[in-house]
Amino acid sequence: MKLARRAQGIGASPTLAMNARAKEMKKQGIDILSFTVGEPDFDTPEHIAEAGITAIREGFTRYTPAAGIPELKEAICVKLKRENGLDYDPADVVVSNGAKHAIYNALQALIDEGDEVIIPAPYWVSYTEMVKLNGGVPVVVPTRAEDGFKLTPSSLKAAITPRTKAIFINSPNNPTGAVYSRAELEALAEILVAHGIVIIADEVYEKLLYDGATFTSVAALGPEVKDLTVTINGVSKTYAMTGWRIGYAAAPRELAQAMANIQSHATSNPNSIAQKAAVAALMGPQEPVRRMLDEFARRRERMVAGINALPGFKCRKPEGAFYIFADVSELFGRTLRGQKITGSVSLAELLLVEAHVAVVPGAAFGDDRYVRFSYATSMASIEKGLVRLKEVLAEVR
Numbered sequence: 001m002k003l004a005r006r007a008q009g010i011g012a013s014p015t016l017a018m019n020a021r022a023k024e025m026k027k028q029g030i031d032i033l034s035f036t037v038g039e040p041d042f043d044t045p046e047h048i049a050e051a052g053i054t055a056i057r058e059g060f061t062r063y064t065p066a067a068g069i070p071e072l073k074e075a076i077c078v079k080l081k082r083e084n085g086l087d088y089d090p091a092d093v094v095v096s097n098g099a100k101h102a103i104y105n106a107l108q109a110l111i112d113e114g115d116e117v118i119i120p121a122p123y124w125v126s127y128t129e130m131v132k133l134n135g136g137v138p139v140v141v142p143t144r145a146e147d148g149f150k151l152t153p154s155s156l157k158a159a160i161t162p163r164t165k166a167i168f169i170n171s172p173n174n175p176t177g178a179v180y181s182r183a184e185l186e187a188l189a190e191i192l193v194a195h196g197i198v199i200i201a202d203e204v205y206e207k208l209l210y211d212g213a214t215f216t217s218v219a220a221l222g223p224e225v226k227d228l229t230v231t232i233n234g235v236s237k238t239y240a241m242t243g244w245r246i247g248y249a250a251a252p253r254e255l256a257q258a259m260a261n262i263q264s265h266a267t268s269n270p271n272s273i274a275q276k277a278a279v280a281a282l283m284g285p286q287e288p289v290r291r292m293l294d295e296f297a298r299r300r301e302r303m304v305a306g307i308n309a310l311p312g313f314k315c316r317k318p319e320g321a322f323y324i325f326a327d328v329s330e331l332f333g334r335t336l337r338g339q340k341i342t343g344s345v346s347l348a349e350l351l352l353v354e355a356h357v358a359v360v361p362g363a364a365f366g367d368d369r370y371v372r373f374s375y376a377t378s379m380a381s382i383e384k385g386l387v388r389l390k391e392v393l394a395e396v397r
Contacts, residue, residue, distance in 0.1 A: 014364030022358035033385040034358040035373040040240040045288035051280035055273045066264035068095025075282045084217040099234035099247030109258040111136040115165035120151040121366030149176040166198040172205040175372040177318020182216040199229040205321040213319040239281040244274040299375040306386040329369040355392040
């Protein structure tokens, strides 16, 4: 059987692949500590779970409108106005099967064969693959740690060509935790508006901020910017609802309608029960979010200190999300238990086999000098993981 070219060039998500490898080793009885997946280890808050249970008991288990139930779309509009200063109507909103699905819908509706999409690196692993699946060309633009892993106006200008159709802006960023200030976004937006480039604003980590960092929604920069922006968000990270699979996009009406039409043929509606739970998440008490954030902040402090104490590791303190992006390039060319460390992939493999600690290689995010740790795991796991890493890394020669 001959596969389509688009399928032949796409691999599995490296994050999910490493997590699956760790789970398989666990099944074999090996005590693996996984720092791979960006999945809060908290249970979904009780009032949200109860809304889902109520939906089941009331028989809300049938098809809904493809783009989401009116109640949820209205709740999203309320949320966007209340928290982000954005005015959208329900017809501008498309509810999807997670934020990843919302991004894919946007690319399906926007990208023609050969269109270029600018992707600042380090980037979330799926951006490049989704662009390629839709016939587009990923234009990866490296950022520097010295610039806080943020795209600069000069780098942006240098990447724009007549074929540039869109750009990803992910703030807070996965994997670096970088958060763009309003002034930084305005400087980029001025260039993007002048060239008519569509902005895919991935804002799924917006609530996960530390040390007084503030969040600015890209579309809130002004009417001209909003007219070019697809705002992507969801409930997975903020409300510990990864398995419920509810994300959403807010976009100019024509684009939103196209995305809804595409979704109607691809998946039909998002899960009916999860939509009811998402309403409770957005409109209900937010105290559980604050409690989770406090715990993430505590873990962040411990992980930053612990990782920077490891030989050959160094990291910045992230301003948002729940990831540490650690520079491990000092270890390249050295050996661990007789095996040479050639890059982030080989190091991640060695840490998994020798320390039973799972991390994601930075090569998956567009920068081979790094590895990513998720601290969306327990403090006990963090402490054990740091001890194991220290013991194994002491053997690097």
